[in-house]
Each structure stands twice: as structure tokens, then as C-alpha cells.
Amino acid sequence: MNDVKLTVLGGEGTGKSALIVRFLTKRFIGEYASNFESIYNKHLCLEGKQLNLEIYDPCSQPQKAKFSLTSELHWADGFVIVYDISDRSSFAFAKALIYRIREPQTSHCKRPVESAVLLVGNKQDLCHVREVGWEEGHKLALDNRCQFCELSAAEQSLEVEMMFIRIIRDILTNFKLKEKRRYSGSKSMAKLINNVFGKRRKSV
């Protein structure tokens, strides 16, 4: 069974827990205790594969707090970055999170393939008090090689499920890419060794 590790990040009160619970239970629960982090497990079958999905919901960091993400960058195969379309400060925080994830891969988490990232503008039902336009979110995502969608955890169940399936599919694509690179890497290594030792055998 393939393990798929997903971290959900975003500013305080953007709806991270509501999105996760909606995906896991198809229900919307309005209030959650947010002073502890949680890892949720779900088994699902996708693209003919049995998957063990782990979703990490960190206890919220105040948006002004300095965050490192180092452990999340190590652990997660992909990220869902959530902002509230009615709260511009949560969009600025989402931008900072994306830049942190996309900054040149430092040695501590060198990855052969970029992490899969999906930017989500939540609380679309609050469009009457919207502060962040759809185009802004879409541009931020496009400019940083992320997927993008707007939705409402409060009112939409299918869209939330499709959002999670989308990021999981991207992660599975990355797994295939990594496999290919690993295989071609070992193949070229074998060729190199053969060239070196193969030649030496001939000269003896």
C-alpha cells in the first residue's frame, strides 16, 4: 500500500480543519479546538492503487509568527495551502508559505521533484465580503507551479473531495517521476561502471 503524506497549511481560521473533516466525513462542522496538531488517516483506492493517506493538520501558527516548515518539508509529499477569500491577510500568509516551499531546494530537503502544491481559496460562500479576487489566487498559483481552486467547506462536499483527489493525483505523478529518475540514474551509473571496468577487462 502506498503511503501518501499531505500537509494542510494556512492562516488562523481559514478553514483547514473544516476542509479535512468535510473530506473525511462529508460533513461540515463549524468549530474545532485548534490548539493541537492532528494527523488523520484515510485508506482509499485511486488509479488502481490502494493508498494510505495521512493528512497533517498543524495547530495554527499565528500568521505573524516566524515559521520554518523544515519538518513539514521533510515529511510531506504534497501541500494544500488554504486562505480565506474574505481575509486579505490570510492570502498574504498563503503567499509566504508558497514562497517558503518553493524557495530553492536547500540541502536539508533536496528533492528530485518539486513538491505538489494546491492553493485553495476557501469560504467562497462569503463572496459578498470578498477581499481576494479569483484572478489573484489563480495568478499566485500559476506563477509558482501550483494547482488552484476556490470553494466553500461550509457548502460544498463534492468540490472539497475533488480538490483532495486532485492533489493526491499530483503526488502520485511525482512518485512516478521520481521512480523514472531513480531508474535512469541507476541505469546511467551501470553504464558508466561498465564503460570503466568493461574497458579495463579488455586491456588486460
Ligand SMILES: Nc1nc2c(ncn2[C@@H]2O[C@H](COP(=O)(O)OP(=O)(O)OP(=O)(O)O)[C@@H](O)[C@H]2O)c(=O)[nH]1
Ligand atoms: N462561511 C464559511 N465559514 C467557514 C468555512 N470553512 C470554515 N469556516 C468557519 O471558519 C472558522 C474556522 O474554521 P476552522 O476549520 O477551525 O479553521 P482552521 O484553519 O482549522 O482554524 P485554526 O486551526 O484555528 O487555524 C469556523 O468558524 C468555521 O465554521 C466556509 O467555507 N465558509
